[in-house]
Amino acid sequence: MTKSNLEDKLKGFVGSTAEITKGAYRTTKSGLEIARGGYEKMYTKYPIITNYLSSAVGTVGGDIIAKQFTEDPNVSPRDLAFTASAAVIYSYLAPKMIEWSTKATDKVARGWKRLKENKVSHTLFNTVLLTAMYFPVNMAYWNYLTVKNEAPITLEDNLAGAITLGIATIPYLLADYVAIKKFSQPETKKWLRPFYSAVEIVWNTLFAGGNYISKKL
Numbered sequence: 001m002t003k004s005n006l007e008d009k010l011k012g013f014v015g016s017t018a019e020i021t022k023g024a025y026r027t028t029k030s031g032l033e034i035a036r037g038g039y040e041k042m043y044t045k046y047p048i049i050t051n052y053l054s055s056a057v058g059t060v061g062g063d064i065i066a067k068q069f070t071e072d073p074n075v076s077p078r079d080l081a082f083t084a085s086a087a088v089i090y091s092y093l094a095p096k097m098i099e100w101s102t103k104a105t106d107k108v109a110r111g112w113k114r115l116k117e118n119k120v121s122h123t124l125f126n127t128v129l130l131t132a133m134y135f136p137v138n139m140a141y142w143n144y145l146t147v148k149n150e151a152p153i154t155l156e157d158n159l160a161g162a163i164t165l166g167i168a169t170i171p172y173l174l175a176d177y178v179a180i181k182k183f184s185q186p187e188t189k190k191w192l193r194p195f196y197s198a199v200e201i202v203w204n205t206l207f208a209g210g211n212y213i214s215k216k217l
Helices: 003-045 047-067 077-111 113-117 119-148 155-167 169-182 189-216
Strands: none
Touching: 003 047, 003 189, 047 077, 047 189, 077 113, 077 119, 077 169, 077 189, 113 119, 119 155, 119 169, 155 169, 169 189
């Protein structure tokens, strides 16, 4: 094979790869646009149901992923019933928690000049407060999952839950900050639950996967 033929083949290969990549990108983008349009239409007609289904993706999906890194990866109807019912609470609380933390932050800002005049400080304070408000809710959910798994609720288990939630503080602080900044307005609130569900799935995957790998090493 001559040098010229080799160069032609390489150019052809690079060109074909570029076209395939562009085609895949266009297809993915088109699919996402269709999914987004469908979600927005469903939310407009059935906001409560849409919020619930979005929450269920996180609670059910997150638990399924976490179970895949345990000795019993099978998902039972009991698992689905518990996590699907938990989605009812989270679908209601997600927008309400931001409303409550924002109102509390605004009240504090009336007597704290820096919060009142500095938007960044106001948002950061609101974020920390929101994350703190979620702590007892998530601890309750931890015990709820303990009941689901038919295990006893003990002080030791609750301490383990508190440590786990403590480890999750940093990523969830970031998530709460983004939620307040991007998804707390009436026109963007419809994306709040899908956002939190995506965060929950990613976190469960990384945390459970990390624990699984560390035990195997």
